[in-house]
Structure formats: structure tokens, C-alpha cells
Amino acid sequence: MAMHALTGFSLVSLLGFGYLSWDWAKPSLVADAPAEAGVEHPSAAPPQPPHIIFILTDDQGYHDVGYHGSDIETPTLDRLAAEGVKLENYYIQPICTPSRSQLLTGRYQIHTGLQHSIIRPRQPNCLPLDQVTLPQKLQELGYSTHMVGKWHLGFYRKECLPTRRGFDTFLGSLTGNVDYYTYDNCDGPGVCGFDLHEGESVAWGLSGQYSTLLYAQRVSHILASHSPRQPLFLYVAFQAVHTPLQSPREYLYRYRTMGNVARRKYAAMVTCMDEAVRNITWALKRHGFYNNSVIIFSSDNGGQTFSGGSNWPLRGRKGTYWEGGVRGLGFVHSPLLKRKRRTSRALVHITDWYPTLVALAGGTASAADGLDGYDVWPAISEGRASPRTEILHNIDPLYNHARHGSLEGGFGIWNTAVQAAIRVGEWKLLTGDPGYGDWIPPQTLAAFPGSWWNLERMASARQAVWLFNISADPYEREDLAGQRPDVVRALLARLVDYNRTAIPVRYPAENPRAHPDFNGGAWGPWASDEEDEEEEEGRARSQSRGRRKKKCKICKLRSFFRKLNTRLMSHRI
Numbered sequence: 146m147a148m149h150a151l152t153g154f155s156l157v158s159l160l161g162f163g164y165l166s167w168d169w170a171k172p173s174l175v176a177d178a179p180a181e182a183g184v185e186h187p188s189a190a191p192p193q194p195p196h197i198i199f200i201l202t203d204d205q206g207y208h209d210v211g212y213h214g215s216d217i218e219t220p221t222l223d224r225l226a227a228e229g230v231k232l233e234n235y236y237i238q239p240i241c242t243p244s245r246s247q248l249l250t251g252r253y254q255i256h257t258g259l260q261h262s263i264i265r266p267r268q269p270n271c272l273p274l275d276q277v278t279l280p281q282k283l284q285e286l287g288y289s290t291h292m293v294g295k296w297h298l299g300f301y302r303k304e305c306l307p308t309r310r311g312f313d314t315f316l317g318s319l320t321g322n323v324d325y326y327t328y329d330n331c332d333g334p335g336v337c338g339f340d341l342h343e344g345e346s347v348a349w350g351l352s353g354q355y356s357t358l359l360y361a362q363r364v365s366h367i368l369a370s371h372s373p374r375q376p377l378f379l380y381v382a383f384q385a386v387h388t389p390l391q392s393p394r395e396y397l398y399r400y401r402t403m404g405n406v407a408r409r410k411y412a413a414m415v416t417c418m419d420e421a422v423r424n425i426t427w428a429l430k431r432h433g434f435y436n437n438s439v440i441i442f443s444s445d446n447g448g449q450t451f452s453g454g455s456n457w458p459l460r461g462r463k464g465t466y467w468e469g470g471v472r473g474l475g476f477v478h479s480p481l482l483k484r485k486r487r488t489s490r491a492l493v494h495i496t497d498w499y500p501t502l503v504a505l506a507g508g509t510a511s512a513a514d515g516l517d518g519y520d521v522w523p524a525i526s527e528g529r530a531s532p533r534t535e536i537l538h539n540i541d542p543l544y545n546h547a548r549h550g551s552l553e554g555g556f557g558i559w560n561t562a563v564q565a566a567i568r569v570g571e572w573k574l575l576t577g578d579p580g581y582g583d584w585i586p587p588q589t590l591a592a593f594p595g596s597w598w599n600l601e602r603m604a605s606a607r608q609a610v611w612l613f614n615i616s617a618d619p620y621e622r623e624d625l626a627g628q629r630p631d632v633v634r635a636l637l638a639r640l641v642d643y644n645r646t647a648i649p650v651r652y653p654a655e656n657p658r659a660h661p662d663f664n665g666g667a668w669g670p671w672a673s674d675e676e677d678e679e680e681e682e683g684r685a686r687s688q689s690r691g692r693r694k695k696k697c698k699i700c701k702l703r704s705f706f707r708k709l710n711t712r713l714m715s716h717r718i
Contacts, residue, residue: 198377201248231488235494237494241297245297248499249279260539318384338660460583468620500520541564564579584620658672
């Protein structure tokens with residue numbers, strides 16, 4: 146009883162004053178354990194290999210952390226980052242599925258077939274089954290692997306589930322966004338279902354618990370039941386702070402003076418997530434994991450500015466290839482770091498975690514394995530130069546082609562109507578339609594004055610090629626495409642090189658059999674191996690017919706509605 150009372154007390158008051166004086170070497174004030182019980186002492190020699198804890202947040206904006214000057218309080222993240230290494234040249238992808246797929250495979254989207262959009266709940270699609278995932282690789286190296294949180298990498302077959310892709314245990318949601326309390330998710334009018342799973346079973350009994358707190362509690366249980374002598378990989382993919390904007394009341398109260406309602410709810414969700422990270426860190430200490438652990442914190446894409454997020458002063462938002470969509474929040478906190486308490490400007494991409502963590506675990510992974518990532522641990526831990534010099538942000542041939550793009554505009558080697566983005570050294574090139582390129586100040590007011598908004602609008606740009614020197618102009622305000630055609634041509638040539646290695650886009654039509662009504666009211670696998678083979682054959686026949694009848698009217702009609710749907714989905718995302 147005392148435990149529950151003190152826990153409730155911490156939600157309101159500890160963040161306000163107790164946290165500031167918290168000694169990180171001792172158990173949290175919310176604990177009811179003896180002061181020294183189970184606490185790891187720094188003098189203990191760390192075993193090898195290290196425990197790896199990867200924390201991924203959803204839709205957290207670049208500006209939405211205390212150490213970036215935010216109005217949102219994140220004392221745990223601030224302290225972890227200050228005592229570790231802040232990654233201030235760190236890149237992710239602009240939406241959910243692409244970042245998660247690249248984290249777990251170490252490959253660019255063009256090498257997984259997931260170049261376009263996200264995996265929708267009713268699509269017969271998932272992370273390629275022929276690619277070895279990061280947890281599978283770590284299992285081979287003797288790790289116990291556990292996932293808690295949001296999957297969003299497909300589930301139409303059982304072989305696609307987290308427990309079939311390398312995780313010993315799983316508690317979380319399979320789709321992209323669910324209610325934080327009821328775990329319901331609707332993929333269109335009347336297409337709704339429950340989405341909270343434990344292992345491969347529906348976790349009906351856990352409904353009603355706020356997901357951020359539920360997931361942190363599950364992590365603590367895993368640590369309590371696991372031996373520190375066996376290496377552990379924990380992938381904690383919080384649903385927070387993705388919509389819907391929901392938070393326990395006690396966190397909302399501290400932001401009651403914030404005028405913008407969406408920003409107020411969003412801020413409460415971020416602070417709740419911050420405390421969840423604090424409780425995870427304390428559990429690592431209490432159960433003897435901390436001294437031999439590597440904690441990695443990362444956002445999955447830019448913040449959604451229409452839902453309370455902020456990427457200021459970066460340009461753009463979630464779903465775009467401007468810096469506000471792809472520049473990530475990231476840091477590494479670990480007693481094993483050789484140079485701590487510093488900021489790293491080494492170029493790092495989310496694909497780099499695969500080879501980096503495999504190397505830390507005592508294994509090997511490189512480009513010879515088909516990876517696009519690099520081992521960046523020496524750059525992070527010791528301050529060496531990053532082995533990465535360029536990033537392919539993406540090439541999406543299905544996204545709406547830019548009206549003003551052309552092959553001629555790409556020097557005859559690249560169609561600039563195609564959405565693509567690449568970073569080489571200091572230079573960043575964008576072609577096609579990169580998404581809305583506004584600079585959006587933090588939404589602290591109750592309503593946005595239209596004149597203020599329009600000061601930073603860039604919606605009327607009639608072009609399809611942009612070039613920026615990101616080192617000198619991180620906010621992408623000075624387009625140098627007209628002044629440096631030589632650089633534009635060189636980066637277009639790199640896009641051509643990458644495109645030669647791309648595999649076909651996999652973005653199948655939705656299957657009505659995925660409706661939760663056919664699965665007892667819950668989202669879950671619906672296709673068998675035989676059905677999957679028939680679908681592949683049907684798609685091949687369809688593609689063959691399409692090549693023979695390129696100009697048929699029905700094909701044009703399908704193309705029109707596909708583009709319309711893509712545009713609608715991009716707005717929704």
C-alpha cells in the first residue's frame with residue numbers, strides 16, 4: 146500500500162523538486178526497497194559483453210527536450226544526455242515504419258522494398274523475412290532479447306511478428322497508433338480493433354493502463370527477473386508522444402498555464418515519458434545492470450507540428466525530408482564511454498546502430514552483409530571521426546511526382562520530379578516534393594495568428610531541386626542549387642548510383658480479410674503461407690498485364706485514385 150501511495154506522490158511532486166536533488170547512484174525515491182539493497186557499486190569490474198537498452202520515442206520533435214531549450218521539462222533526458230554523449234549530427238527517417246525498419250535491418254529503405262509511406266494495418270506487408278534482424282543477430286551472440294512498445298513493421302503473417310523476428314518476449318502494439326488506455330485503433334471508418342499483444346496473444350486483460358507507464362513497468366519486471374550475468378538487449382519503443390494526445394491528469398496540471406491545448410497535452414506526454422525513462426534507469430541500477438550497460442535514446446522522426454510537436458528552429462515537420470523531419474534527437478549514456486559529458490558532431494544515421502551494437506556485442510557486421518550502416522562506436526565513445534560521409538535519406542518513386550520536375554532539370558541523368566534526398570559531406574540535395582517546407586515556431590499561443598504563420602510559408606515554391614550546405618546553413622534558408630550546378634550534378638549522380646541497387650517497392654493493396662471483426666475484434670495475422678504465395682503470383686500476373694496495357698483507361702483511373710489516396714495518407718501521417 147505504501148508503495149502505491151509513494152508512487153502516486155512522485156507523479157506530481159518529485160518532478161517538481163525532489164528530482165533535482167536525486168542521487169543517481171542510489172535507488173529512486175519512489176522505491177520501497179532498502180537504501181543499499183541490490184545497488185551496484187562502481188568498483189565492480191564490468192563483465193562483457195554489455196547490456197544494450199535502446200529507447201525509441203515516437204514523433205518527439207527536435208525542440209521537444211530540455212537541453213534543446215524547450216518549454217517542456219525533461220530532467221531525466223537532460224541529465225542522461227549531459228553525463229553521456231549528445232548526438233547533434235544524428236539522422237533518422239521522416240515517418241515511423243522507415244526508421245524502425247532501418248534500425249532493425251541496418252539497411253536503407255531502397256534495400257528493403259519499404260521506400261514508400263508506412264505499412265498500413267490492412268496491407269499484406271512486413272519487414273522482409275529473408276533479412277537477419279538486429280535482435281536475431283544478438284541472439285546468435287548469446288543475448289536475451291526483449292521488446293516492449295510499438296512494432297509497426299507488419300503483422301499479416303505470424304512469421305512477421307516480433308517473436309518470430311528475434312525477440313524472446315514482446316508486449317506492445319502491432320499497428321501505428323492506438324488509444325493510450327483502451328488500445329483501440331481505427332484504420333478508417335468502421336475498421337477498428339484492439340491492439341495490445343503479449344507474445345503472440347491478445348492482451349485483453351491489460352487494457353485500461355496508460356501505455357507509457359505500462360511499458361516502463363514491464364521493463365522493470367524484465368530486469369527484475371533476468372540475471373545480469375547474461376547479456377540483455379532491451380528495445381523499448383514508446384508509443385509516446387504519437388497521437389492521440391492523451392496523458393494522465395497529474396502531468397497535465399503542471400502545464401495548465403500553457404495556452405495552446407495541443408501543446409499542453411503533448412508536453413504532459415513528454416514529461417510522463419521522461420519519468421518512465423527515469424524509472425527504467427533506476428531499475429537498471431537496482432538490479433545490477435547499469436555499470437555494464439549502454440543506453441541509447443533516439444526519436445523516430447520529426448515532430449508533428451499540428452499535434453503539439455516542435456522542430457524549431459529546423460525547417461519542416463514529420464513526413465518531410467527537410468531537417469525538421471529527419472534530424473533526430475539522440476544521445477548515448479553509458480559508464481563504458483571513454484569520453485563522456487560532451488557533444489558529438491560526428492555524422493550518424495539510424496542504420497548505424499545495427500553494426501555498432503553487433504560489434505559491441507562481440508560480433509561482426511559490415512557492408513559485406515548487405516548493410517548500409519557503419520560501426521560508429523569509436524566516434525561516439527572516443528571522439529574519433531565518423532566513418533560515415535553520406536546518407537541516402539530516401540528515393541521514393543511512388544510519391545506524387547513534382548509538377549515542375551523533369552529529366553532535363555536533372556542534367557539528363559535524373560528525373561527531378563521523383564522524391565529523393567541525399568546528404569554527401571556538407572551538402573544536402575532534395576528533388577521532387579520534399580513535403581511542406583515551413584519554419585514553424587513553438588506553438589505556445591492558444592491560436593496561431595495567420596500573419597505570423599504566413600511569414601515563414603514556403604508553399605508557393607515552383608521548383609523541384611534544392612541544395613543546401615547543411616554545416617553552414619542547418620536551417621535550410623539559403624538554396625544554393627542555382628549557384629552550384631556542379632555540386633547538384635555530382636549529388637544527382639550519387640542518387641543514380643544508389644537507385645541502381647534499389648529493389649522494387651513493396652506497397653500492396655489492402656486486404657479486407659485483415660478486418661479485426663474476422664479476428665475476434667483484435668488486429669492480428671490473417672494470411673497463411675499459401676495465401677501469401679497466391680498473392681505474390683497474382684501481383685506478378687497483374688504487373689505483366691500492366692506492361693501489356695499501359696494506356697488502358699482503367700489503368701489511368703487506378704493511377705489517379707492511387708495518387709489521390711497517397712496524398713490523403715500523407716496528410717494523415
